[in-house]
Amino acid sequence: MVLHPGHDDLHGITVLVEGASGRTYVGRWHERQERGVVMRDTTILEPGNDRDAWLAQLRKFGVPPDHKTLVIPADEFLDVVRFS
């Protein structure tokens, strides 16, 4: 039973978002709005850190919900892929 009618295909899916700033975001996609992408339970990697090691950590131990709700501004959003 899906209880979230009207949302897009990525709603509720854990995704990796590439940011124009070099940040990497991993969290649950909620919805796309004009102002940007709304994410739930998201963690962020700042540029300059070891992304492969960070992603390996997330895959093993899960995604820490550092930001309960986060809006990635439209001009920061570059790309999205499923996190798996």
Place this chain on the structure above:
Amino acid sequence: MPYPELMITPMRQEVTRLGVQELKTVAEVDEALGAGEGTAFVFVNSMCGCAAGGARPALAKALETASVKPAKLVTVFAGQDLEATARVRSYFGAYQPSSPSAALLKDGEVVAFIHRHEIEGRSPEMIAAAIVNAFETHCA
């Protein structure tokens, strides 16, 4: 915020009818897991249709097909039985909270964990295979 119990009941029953013991209080969690002995499978149930709608049938399929099973099968309902869920997660060590999810504990340590991101968008058969693999790796 918890959902109306009337909405949750069928989702609880989809798991408990498999013979999985539901833990609704901190005391029940500690009674089930506190000894830290043997194998215990913990299914973190969830209202979310995006992922839990596949996880519950996967659990049924896994329990039907696995050649070996953990000594204990227990479940909590995330977002509903808040204290019991928080207590269960205290047994998961460094593993982050997510729901639905599942953990296999052996002598008090997590030996396998299936995160929400490993459930989303996958068929019940694929999720069941991961559960069965965990059982056969750690419960034989």
